[in-house]
Amino acid sequence: MNDCQNTPLLEVRNLVVNFYTRGGVVQASRGVSFQVAHGQTLGIVGESGSGKSVAVQAVMGLISNPGRIEGGDILFRGRSLLDPAGRKFVRKVRGKEIAMIFQDPMTSLNPVFTIGTQITEVLRHHLGMTRDQARKRAMDLLGLVDINAPEKRLKQYPYEMSGGMRQRVMIAMALACEPRLIIADEPTTALDVTIQAQILELLADLQQRLEVSVILITHDLGVVAQLCHRVAVMYAGRIVEVGDADQVFASPVHPYTKGLIRATPRLDVVTERMVSIDGVPPDLISPPQGCAFSPRCDQAKNDCLRSQTLTPLGDDRHVSCWCAIKGDTR
Amino acid sequence: MGRFIYRRLVHGLIVIFGVTIIVFVVTRMVGDPVQVMLPLESTLEQRAAFEKKLGLDRPIYIQFGEFLGNIARLDFGESLWQKRPAMDIVFEKLPMTMLLTAVGIGFACAAAIPLGIIAALRPGGMVDRVTVFGSLLGLSVPQFWLGLLFIVLFAVQFKILPTSGAATPAHIIMPALTMGLPTLARLVMLVRSSMIDELNQQYVKTSFAKGLPFVRVVGLHALRNAGLPIMTLVGWEVIRSLAGYSVVVETVFAWPGIGLTAIQAIERDDLILIQAIVFTAAVCVVVINIALDFIYKLIDPRLKLT
Ligand SMILES: Nc1ncnc2c1ncn2[C@@H]1O[C@H](COP(=O)(O)OP(=O)(O)OP(=O)(O)O)[C@@H](O)[C@H]1O
Ligand SMILES: [Mg+2]
Numbered sequence: 001m002n003d004c005q006n007t008p009l010l011e012v013r014n015l016v017v018n019f020y021t022r023g024g025v026v027q028a029s030r031g032v033s034f035q036v037a038h039g040q041t042l043g044i045v046g047e048s049g050s051g052k053s054v055a056v057q058a059v060m061g062l063i064s065n066p067g068r069i070e071g072g073d074i075l076f077r078g079r080s081l082l083d084p085a086g087r088k089f090v091r092k093v094r095g096k097e098i099a100m101i102f103q104d105p106m107t108s109l110n111p112v113f114t115i116g117t118q119i120t121e122v123l124r125h126h127l128g129m130t131r132d133q134a135r136k137r138a139m140d141l142l143g144l145v146d147i148n149a150p151e152k153r154l155k156q157y158p159y160e161m162s163g164g165m166r167q168r169v170m171i172a173m174a175l176a177c178e179p180r181l182i183i184a185d186e187p188t189t190a191l192d193v194t195i196q197a198q199i200l201e202l203l204a205d206l207q208q209r210l211e212v213s214v215i216l217i218t219h220d221l222g223v224v225a226q227l228c229h230r231v232a233v234m235y236a237g238r239i240v241e242v243g244d245a246d247q248v249f250a251s252p253v254h255p256y257t258k259g260l261i262r263a264t265p266r267l268d269v270v271t272e273r274m275v276s277i278d279g280v281p282p283d284l285i286s287p288p289q290g291c292a293f294s295p296r297c298d299q300a301k302n303d304c305l306r307s308q309t310l311t312p313l314g315d316d317r318h319v320s321c322w323c324a325i326k327g328d329t330r
Numbered sequence: 331m332g333r334f335i336y337r338r339l340v341h342g343l344i345v346i347f348g349v350t351i352i353v354f355v356v357t358r359m360v361g362d363p364v365q366v367m368l369p370l371e372s373t374l375e376q377r378a379a380f381e382k383k384l385g386l387d388r389p390i391y392i393q394f395g396e397f398l399g400n401i402a403r404l405d406f407g408e409s410l411w412q413k414r415p416a417m418d419i420v421f422e423k424l425p426m427t428m429l430l431t432a433v434g435i436g437f438a439c440a441a442a443i444p445l446g447i448i449a450a451l452r453p454g455g456m457v458d459r460v461t462v463f464g465s466l467l468g469l470s471v472p473q474f475w476l477g478l479l480f481i482v483l484f485a486v487q488f489k490i491l492p493t494s495g496a497a498t499p500a501h502i503i504m505p506a507l508t509m510g511l512p513t514l515a516r517l518v519m520l521v522r523s524s525m526i527d528e529l530n531q532q533y534v535k536t537s538f539a540k541g542l543p544f545v546r547v548v549g550l551h552a553l554r555n556a557g558l559p560i561m562t563l564v565g566w567e568v569i570r571s572l573a574g575y576s577v578v579v580e581t582v583f584a585w586p587g588i589g590l591t592a593i594q595a596i597e598r599d600d601l602i603l604i605q606a607i608v609f610t611a612a613v614c615v616v617v618i619n620i621a622l623d624f625i626y627k628l629i630d631p632r633l634k635l636t
Contacts (some may be wrong), residue, residue, distance in 0.1 A: 099539070099540075108532050111533070111632060112630050114631075115553070146442075157631050157632065
């Protein structure tokens with residue numbers, strides 16, 4: 001809290017992550033940069049395979065074996081999580097100050113341990129609580145995520161719970177040490193629609209009550225519009241547009257953002273037809289030169305073959321598109 | 331739970347009863363016991379007396395009833411070879427085999443589990459390749475040959491270990507190693523592949539994201555999930571050893587266990603002792619299987635005891 005309020009809580013700078021696979025080097029992050037301010041919710045959207053999960057897993061230190069972080073920096077509260085001196089810091093931060101909720105609640109919990117064990121082990125490890133203290137706190141946490149009969153639930157195994165219930169447990173676990181940042185990677189994709197709404201509502205409510213920052217990865221632009229202060233649009237291992245969520249949705253600048261918004265069905269407007277984006281996402285083993293979206297872009301010109309970076313466009317909006325920067329957004 | 335124990339006991343008793351019938355039939359079918367047990371030159375009177383002594387002159391169903399009754403009292407009669415109750419011999423030799431099995435397979439587990447885990451952490455890495463190679467090597471070497479190799483090496487060449495018998499604690503080292511190595515080779519491959527599977531599971535990612543120490547994630551979260559296949563193999567190795575496979579090692583090292591005794595009993599046509607040994611082996615198998623089911627349930631609470 002007493003860190004200087006101007007430094008963002010999390011800052012990812014030019015992150016480069018490569019996966020060394022048999023087929024070649026998959027460039028999953030090709031210079032990703034974004035920031036999350038205190039108490040803010042950042043939405044990350046983008047097609048499947050654009051590198052959303054890889055970017056946040058790098059923050060959690062979860063990039064393993066064929067993958068390597070090969071460039072850039074990740075600063076949490078102004079301190080690097082990547083430099084060798086920061087190892088101790090990472091160990092203190094991961095799971096305690098930064099917590100993560102995964103996509104599939106059916107497989108994210110360990111099937112052979114009780115819910116109680118899985119929640120209390122976090123508390124005991126990070127906060128040094130005794131068994132009893134941890135159990136009491138775990139019951140409070142289950143209450144916080146609207147699970148009733150917490151005493152009974154603590155003794156249950158994951159297989160005895162529904163998907164929605166398990167995701168609530170995951171959220172409770174993430175909240176255990178009162179983190180400052182929660183990363184939710186498609187937390188509702190695996191759940192059915194009514195449960196999705198409940199879980200998102202719960203997340204939004206907790207975010208406001210606990211004043212925690214959130215990174216929410218989702219494919220649902222509607223959810224972003226509802227819950228997120230800011231939104232980052234990813235394409236082929238890069239962020240192509242980032243800014244205030246309302247503004248980005250009201251006046252998207254990057255052609256890919258426009259395409260995404262056009263491809264989203266809306267209930268409040270009678271659309272002529274849903275428009276999908278032509279073409280296929282690029283291969284990250286040999287991504288196109290310059291703007292990776294240019295092969296699919298109807299405004300592409302020669303400039304687009306030159307590499308470009310995120311450029312400020314006023315109002316805290318950043319875009320990486322030659323057309324947009326030159327002003328002829330059409 | 332009570333239902334489970336009840337069902338298992340009934341099931342086990344059926345198995346043991348089946349084995350009893352087979353033992354009874356086989357020992358009476360395969361030649362005439364009197365022929366086998368008495369010297370060739372014995373007279374007809376001697377044979378008749380012997381038949382009477384064993385009760386072989388009575389109808390077969392009476393004999394079977396009596397056989398069952400005796401078994402219920404663990405009384406198989408006197409060993410023809412050692413002239414003392416067969417069960418006494420079993421109770422004397424079986425613990426030696428149990429000891430050998432425990433040390434041998436215990437050693438295998440103690441080595442295979444850490445080794446398999448380390449190999450699984452980096453599949454294709456140095457440790458992994460050495461482990462896989464060593465394990466294939468271990469699997470292709472016959473056990474008796476391994477035993478002889480140890481004797482030549484440690485007893486003859488370096489003279490640091492005794493060759494045979496069970497006189498001192500040092501006597502168990504070579505037989506236990508010989509028994510454990512093939513088990514180790516099989517087990518390490520299984521631990522490795524199960525752990526590779528588990529380490530790729532999502533819950534492992536979750537555990538790391540929770541900030542739990544590496545040792546806890548790998549050695550507790552992942553290992554417990556890999557526990558079922560590992561326990562299955564360990565259980566099978568124990569059963570195999572107690573049910574007679576220990577005979578190879580026991581013969582090479584003259585280890586006074588049940589396997590060696592079984593071989594000797596067969597050589598001496600000691601039907602009484604053979605019956606006692608086969609029966610005991612069946613009981614061991616049944617008991618271990620029941621114990622295994624409990625252990626499975628302990629490892630994986632999702633399993634229902636039925
Ligand atoms: N362990 C891995 N080994 C090899 N390649 C990987 C690995 N993890 C991710 N990748 C590659 O990195 C790229 C980005 O993957 P990522 O999971 O971040 O996509 P995503 O944006 O989260 O997609 P989705 O919306 O489907 O979750 C993909 O091309 C993927 O193939
Ligand atoms: Mg993803």
